[in-house]
Amino acid sequence: MSKVLFVYAKGGPPLGYALSRVAARSAVHLLALSALPPTVAASADRLCASVLCPAESERRDLVSLIVSRAQAVGADAVVTFSEYAVVAVAEACEKLGLAGAGGCCALARDKRMMRRTWQEQGISQPRFRPVATAQDLHDAAAALRFPLLLKAAWSAGSTAHRILRSADDVPAAWERAREVMAESAQLGYAELHVAGAGADFLVEEIVPGTATGWFDQEGWGDYVSVEGVVVHGDFRPVCLSGRMPTVEPFTERAGITPAALPHDAQRRIVALAREAVDALGLQNCGTHTEIKLGADGQMWVIETAARFGGAMTVPQIEEVFGLDLIGMLTDHLLGRPVSWPAEVRTPQEAHGAAGSLVVLAVDGAGDAWPDQRVWDFPTVRDAVPLSAGSHLSVVAENSLPDGAPVPVYDPAAGANTMAALCLLSATDPETVIHDFRNLVDALPKVLPTAGPTTEVRP
Numbered sequence: 001m002s003k004v005l006f007v008y009a010k011g012g013p014p015l016g017y018a019l020s021r022v023a024a025r026s027a028v029h030l031l032a033l034s035a036l037p038p039t040v041a042a043s044a045d046r047l048c049a050s051v052l053c054p055a056e057s058e059r060r061d062l063v064s065l066i067v068s069r070a071q072a073v074g075a076d077a078v079v080t081f082s083e084y085a086v087v088a089v090a091e092a093c094e095k096l097g098l099a100g101a102g103g104c105c106a107l108a109r110d111k112r113m114m115r116r117t118w119q120e121q122g123i124s125q126p127r128f129r130p131v132a133t134a135q136d137l138h139d140a141a142a143a144l145r146f147p148l149l150l151k152a153a154w155s156a157g158s159t160a161h162r163i164l165r166s167a168d169d170v171p172a173a174w175e176r177a178r179e180v181m182a183e184s185a186q187l188g189y190a191e192l193h194v195a196g197a198g199a200d201f202l203v204e205e206i207v208p209g210t211a212t213g214w215f216d217q218e219g220w221g222d223y224v225s226v227e228g229v230v231v232h233g234d235f236r237p238v239c240l241s242g243r244m245p246t247v248e249p250f251t252e253r254a255g256i257t258p259a260a261l262p263h264d265a266q267r268r269i270v271a272l273a274r275e276a277v278d279a280l281g282l283q284n285c286g287t288h289t290e291i292k293l294g295a296d297g298q299m300w301v302i303e304t305a306a307r308f309g310g311a312m313t314v315p316q317i318e319e320v321f322g323l324d325l326i327g328m329l330t331d332h333l334l335g336r337p338v339s340w341p342a343e344v345r346t347p348q349e350a351h352g353a354a355g356s357l358v359v360l361a362v363d364g365a366g367d368a369w370p371d372q373r374v375w376d377f378p379t380v381r382d383a384v385p386l387s388a389g390s391h392l393s394v395v396a397e398n399s400l401p402d403g404a405p406v407p408v409y410d411p412a413a414g415a416n417t418m419a420a421l422c423l424l425s426a427t428d429p430e431t432v433i434h435d436f437r438n439l440v441d442a443l444p445k446v447l448p449t450a451g452p453t454t455e456v457r458p
Helices: 015-023 041-047 062-073 086-096 111-121 134-143 167-187 263-280 313-321 325-333 377-383 429-446
Strands: 003-008 027-032 050-052 077-079 128-131 148-152 162-164 201-205 223-231 234-243 254-257 285-293 299-305 353-359 391-394 420-426
Touching: 003 015, 003 062, 015 027, 015 041, 015 313, 015 325, 027 062, 062 086, 077 086, 077 325, 111 201, 111 263, 111 299, 128 134, 134 148, 134 167, 134 201, 148 167, 162 167, 223 263, 223 313, 223 325, 234 263, 234 313, 254 313, 254 429, 263 285, 263 299, 285 325, 313 325, 313 353, 313 420, 353 429, 377 391, 377 420, 377 429, 420 429
Parallel strands: 003 027, 003 077, 027 050
Antiparallel strands: 128 201, 148 162, 148 201, 223 234, 223 285, 234 254, 254 353, 285 299, 353 420, 391 420
16 A cells, blocks of 8 residues: 655644545644644544654754655655745655655745746746845835835745834834744744744835726725645646735735636636746645736736645645545655546636634724623524525634633734634525624624633634
8 A cells, every 4th residue: 555654833724634544545644844733633633644743953954854754664654744844844855765746846935936937937926125224124114115025935825914104113013023934933933944934034025916907896905816836847837816805914804715706817817827837847746836816807916836725725625625625635656546636616616615714802993802702603603694595504623712801903913813714615606795794893792791701712
């Protein structure tokens, strides 16, 4: 029987979901670089041939650790679905002679190198500057046009994003962004392989995005993502995911599959995504490419990742299009034939729609809730009406337990201050948008109020 070394770290699709798909194709040996979620620990023991949680000292040379563990278990493939481990796994696969993202994987991880590569290729993107010091940020602010977005080069989930509207914002933005990266590292949301990555930043112009002219319905955000895979260097787009508007600065609130876009718009977006992915020289991996939408058909590539979209993006694709991307990629890495979609799937080919909502303590306008609330999914399920045919569930692995206080939203910390992740199945993407908007409006009204003894997590 074939053997797969599954390198787990925080981020990516829920571990329970991903692990079950890999285990259906092969014997799995789990290398856990992050603590296993309590909801998954029991199933991991059942699904895996072995589970290794290495000591901190063993992780200092992560590539060597992965290589030695893969050799010890006789792995035929090594997989990871975490943004924070993709570079280490790609380098390990190169040393092992196994199929992987390839030697250029870091171009799809370090946003500075990614943007330079696209700049050399003339690919449409916001103007940017890499920054490593407060003086670099001052100099970049003088050269670029406000408003600007400061972001960490190796972050994910909108962590450490800060908006600069004038030069006066530079000192505070720089200080807070660095603080958040240090806090994220303590929570396990940080690059695992590249030393000092938390100190690397870039700043970019905020391009004028709009959903008007792209979507027929209100409530959609002004950017989409193209989900796909690279097979022996050939980009295979799978489908497009849409978004609700982000919460300031640019924290994602919800992802919807499929994006309700006309055929010509989808074709143009996929063509730009192909340029962006091809320029990075990836070999065998999932891809997730975010594209900003502007007026009069303008588009800008924001970033590409050498892994599938996180949160519930992959489960949503399986529900709506019947494609088990994790299982398919596992088969491919093991050298088995896989029938990838010949063309990107369209909304007309979807069976219903699915969306995932990040529960943040902000209302539909992005304003903070007036008081502290306690997360309680049964209350939400019973109190918030949904459209006919819609079904709401909670992703326990990515949610606080019922009774826990909803964290106060911190714009700099982004998704680090989420309370829960909810999944909605509906008849079409328009219904997902409608139900999510109602849900966002209802949450601060229906959730229980936090009592005076409730511990508030900052």
